[in-house]
Amino acid sequence: MTASLLKEADEKLSSLLILLIPLSFVLGYLFKGWMPSLKWTAPHMLFTIMFSSTWGLCWRDFLRVTQYKCFFALGLLGQLFMLPLAAFFLATLFFGVNDPYGVGLLCVAASPAAISTIIWSSITGGDVALGVLLVGSHVLIIPFAAPLMLKLFVGKSVHVPMAALFGKLMWSVFIPTVLSVIIYEKSGADHVKPALSLWSKLGMLYMIVLNTSVAFSSVPFDFSVLRVFVVVGLQVAVSYLLGFILGWVTGASRGVRITFSYFMGMKNNGAALVMALSGFSFQATLPVALTIMWQQPVASVFDRIWKSTSKGRS
Numbered sequence: 645m646t647a648s649l650l651k652e653a654d655e656k657l658s659s660l661l662i663l664l665i666p667l668s669f670v671l672g673y674l675f676k677g678w679m680p681s682l683k684w685t686a687p688h689m690l691f692t693i694m695f696s697s698t699w700g701l702c703w704r705d706f707l708r709v710t711q712y713k714c715f716f717a718l719g720l721l722g723q724l725f726m727l728p729l730a731a732f733f734l735a736t737l738f739f740g741v742n743d744p745y746g747v748g749l750l751c752v753a754a755s756p757a758a759i760s761t762i763i764w765s766s767i768t769g770g771d772v773a774l775g776v777l778l779v780g781s782h783v784l785i786i787p788f789a790a791p792l793m794l795k796l797f798v799g800k801s802v803h804v805p806m807a808a809l810f811g812k813l814m815w816s817v818f819i820p821t822v823l824s825v826i827i828y829e830k831s832g833a834d835h836v837k838p839a840l841s842l843w844s845k846l847g848m849l850y851m852i853v854l855n856t857s858v859a860f861s862s863v864p865f866d867f868s869v870l871r872v873f874v875v876v877g878l879q880v881a882v883s884y885l886l887g888f889i890l891g892w893v894t895g896a897s898r899g900v901r902i903t904f905s906y907f908m909g910m911k912n913n914g915a916a917l918v919m920a921l922s923g924f925s926f927q928a929t930l931p932v933a934l935t936i937m938w939q940q941p942v943a944s945v946f947d948r949i950w951k952s953t954s955k956g957r958s
Contacts, residue, residue, distance in 0.1 A: 650838035657845050658767060658951075662944040668849050669937055672856025679857035686854060687815055690759060693847040695820035696840035697766040698776065702829055705773040712774060715891075715900055719778050720785070722890050722908055727753040728793050730882050738875045741797060745872050747924050748916075748931030749879055750797050754790040755916035756783040756809065759816055760943070761906045763848055766841070768947045770902030776821055778907050783813045790919060802922040809915065852940050855913070859933040869930060876931050880938040884909035884946060898950075905946055910939055 657664075672679070731753035735746030757779045765775040787809060791801040887908030891901030913936050920928040 654842040668852040676860040690816040696844040698824040744925040744927035748928040751919040754793040756786040756912040758910035760910040771899035876934040
C-alpha cells in the first residue's frame with residue numbers, strides 16, 4: 645500500500661472516530677466475558693501507540709517546550725488544584741463528599757493524567773512534546789499529591805504505588821518516545837508517518853474495547869446508576885472545558901490549547917481504581933468505571949470541533 649493510500653485511510657479513520665469510539669464501547673460490553681483475559685496486551689499496545697504518536701518529534705521540540713514555562717506550570721496547577729476543587733463541588737452538590745460515589749469522583753480528579761493525552765494531541769494536531777512532558781511530570785508528582793488531596797477532601801489518605809506508576813511511565817511513555825525520536829532523527833523517514841498514525845488510532849480503539857470490557861466485567865451497569873453516569877459525564881465535560889479555558893486565557897497557541905484540553909480531560913482510570921479500592925467502599929469504583937465511558941467520546945467531539953474550526957479558517 646502506497647504512502648498516499650495510507651494517508652487517505654488515516655484521514656478517513658480520523659473522520660470516523662466520533663462514530664467508532666461509541667461502537668468500541670458496545671463491543672467492549674459484548675466482549676466482557678472473555679476480553680479481560682487480554683489485559684496483558686495493554687502495556688505492549690501502549691508502547692507501540694506511543695512510539696507511533698511521537699514519530700516525527702525531534703529533541704529540539706522538547707527544548708522548545710522550555711519556552712512555555714508558564715503554560716507548563718499552569719497545566720500542573722489545573723490538575724493539582726482546579727480539578728479536585730471541581731470534583732469536590734460536584735460531589736457535595738449531588739452525593740455528599742463522604743458518599744462512595746462522591747469519593748469516586750475525587751479519586752478520578754486526584755489520579756494522574758492519562759497517556760491518551762499524548763495520543764489525542766497527536767491526532768488533533770496539538771503540541772505532542774508538551775503533552776509528553778506534562779503527563780510525565782504529573783505522574784511523578786501524583787504519588788505525593790493524591791494522598792494529600794484525598795486527606796484534605798475526604799479525611800482519609802491512600803497509598804499510591806509510586807514504583808508501579810513509574811514503571812508504567814517508563815515503559816508506556818519515556819522509552820517509546822526516546823526510541824521514536826532517536827530513530828526518526830537518524831532516518832528522517834517521514835513517509836512512514838501515515839502508517840504509524842493509522843496504527844496509533846487502531847491501537848487506541850483496541851484499548852477502548854479492552855478497557856470497557858474490563859470495566860463492565862467488574863462493575864455491572866444498569867439504569868439504577870444513571871444519575872452517577874450523568875454526574876460523571878458532567879465532571880469529564882468540566883475537566884475538558886477547564887483545559888480549554890486555561891489555554892484560551894493565556895493566549896497560548898492552538899497546539900498548546902489542544903494539549904491543555906486533553907491533559908485536563910484525560911485521567912488514568914487504573915490509578916483512580918487503585919485509590920478507590922484503597923480503604924473505600926467498592927461503590928466508589930463505579931464513577932471510575934463510568935469515567936472510562938465518557939473520556940474518549942468527549943475527546944472525539946473535541947477533536948471534531950478543533951478540526952472543523954481549523955477548516956473554517958483555511
